[in-house]
Structure formats: C-alpha cells, structure tokens
Amino acid sequence: MAAKKILMLVGDYVEDYEVMVPFQALQMVGHCVHAVCPDKTAGQSVRTAIHDFEGEQTYSEKPGHHFALNFDFAEVQAEHYDALLIPGGRAPEYLRLNPRVLELVQAFAKDAKPIAAVCHGAQLLAAAGVLEGRECSAYPACAPEVRLAGGRYMDIAVDHAHVQGNLVTAPAWPAHPAWLAAFLGLLGTRISL
Template identity: 60%
Template sequence: MGKDILMIVGDFGEDYEIMVPFQALEMVGHDVDAVCPDKEAGETVKTAIHDFRGDQTYLEERGHNFELTATMADIDPTTYDALVVPGGRAPEYLRTYDAVIEAVQHFFEAEKPVAALCHGPQILAAADVLEGYEMTAYPACRAEVEAAGCSWVDGVVRDGNLVTGQAWPDHPEWLAAFLELLGDEVSHGDPVAADD
C-alpha cells in the first residue's frame, strides 16, 4: 500500500536529487507532494545540476523547472507518512522558514521515515533533530551536522527513522534503504533478462 510522502524543495535544489526520488517513489506506488514555501501547487522551482569533474567542489549548471504538486501553506505534515529532503543550494535558505523547521520536527518527533541527501541535512541541523544519530551528508556539510550532535559516517547510512546519503551518486543505495524503511520489498540481485 502506497504511502503519502512530503518532499520539501526550493529554487536551485539539486535536479537529480529532486526529480529522481520524486519519480522513483511515485513509480512504485507512493504519493509524493512536492512543496516549497511561498509557492503554490502548479508553480515551479528552478533546479540546478551539480556535476563532479575533479575540481575542489562541484560545478553548478541550470537544470529544469520542477512543478510543485501541493501548496506548503495548505498541507498538514501530520497527514504524511514520510519526508524527503533533497540537497542542492535550496536547503541553505529553506532552513530559515518556520514552516519547514516545524514540519521536519514533526517527522522526527513522530519517528516517521525521513530521507535526506547532500545538503538536505542542513535543514535537519537547523531543526535541531540530529542529536545522537549516525548519518552522512555532502562532505562539505560535515562540520555543520556534527555540530548538531550527530556522528559522521561515510557512505549511505540508515539509523532508526533516518536515511542519509552524500550526493546523487548514492541514489541506488539511498533510495533502496528508504524504500525498505517505508516497508517496500527491494531486490538487491542482478536484473533478470527477458526471454528472447
């Protein structure tokens, strides 16, 4: 049975970290409401594509327009089963909205599944919900999330209700861990070839 999932996004969130989880979760039967403070359902956020090309940091290019499916001012976080917090540049300002912080705090207080990726844990740190967790984030955010009380682990981490990854290359393992937390059966074997 599909779950109702809230995804908090914003302008210049990472394209793959918004689009891929949104589509993958819907593909397996979950309902995802993508919201952004101060924007309404049907409006869009601009995404950014972050690429890793051997520089000291990622390269950022313009991504797509991603259409919001719900209005943050109209939703009630208590009606959702899980939360997804993508990364990119959006978390640095999304964490300044009281509605975002309050929504995140609800999911942790109720011990509901939360998946955060890349810079998304900046929002969790601002919500003061990381004390005692083992987790990861984009490596440049390590000092910030450790200061919020977590223990750093490299690679995808599941600790209780929280699944974290470092960036979009972690999608296969990160999404599989989140889907398992949601109660979905995930196959970790090789794909089966179709009969010719």
C-alpha cells in the same frame, strides 16, 4: 504493499537529480509524493541546479530544469504524511531559515517517521535540531554542521547510504540506488522482480 504519502521539501536551486529522480521513482512504485516549497502553490515551479563531480575540489553547478510543484505548501500538515524526503542542492541553505519548514522536519522526527535526506539536505536536519546523538551522512562540506548539531557525521562513499533508525542519508545523487532502496525499506515497500 500499501501506498505511502511522502512529503518532499524543495526550493529554488534544489539539485536537479536529487529532486527529479526520487519524485519519479517513488511514484513509479505506487507512492504519493507531494513536492512543496514555501510561499508557492501547486502548478508553480522551482528552478533546479545540476551539481556534478568533474575533478575540481568541489562540485560544479550548471542550470537545471524547472521542477513543477504538485501541492500547496500552506496546506501541508505533517500528520497527513507517512514520510519526509529532503533533496539537496542550494535550496536547504535558505529553506532552513523558514520556521514552518523547521517545524515540519521536527514533527516527522518526533513521530519517528521515515526521513530521507541527501547531500545538503542535512542542513535542514541540523537547523531543525533533530541530529543530536544521531548518525548522518551528507555532502562532506556539511560535516561541520552535522557535528555542530550534535550528530555524528558518517564519512561514506559517494554512492553509499547510511541508515540509523528512521533516518536514511547519503552524500550525493550518485547514492540514489542505495539511498532510495534504503528509504523504500523504511517505508516497507517490497519490489518483486
């Protein structure tokens, strides 16, 4: 298996599990992951938030960790990466206001490179205009945005993932086993036990 170079777009109050787990798991199997945030450089950090499902009508939110970035956002060029990963949390809400972030998402979509988005990550896909005619899962509260962007919202169980072409999406972090396995499949990663 050839190692892939993956870009991870993060920001303050990214969901803790949705950034930490993929970042570590993808490196564990040999891939290079560059975690970046607009206006920040390698060595700086973003704050995370822990979203949990505790019986209320929506998720709860608790303080998470400081997640260290390992690459400079200003140095990112989409053509240097094989795939894109977009975690959820509150970060996509403000990252979608950054024109350069949207350009990056559009470049990965245009080149049909693998894209993995979880939870509120679909907000970046919608804002970038790359969901027209596409199937996309997301946190249910993002369903209107998926539909308004011309996509078909896939209402699946919280621990499932949906794949359509180069796009793998999931509702939230309980889907990590299915979502990351599907993403590894798109990357051509084979794990033998």
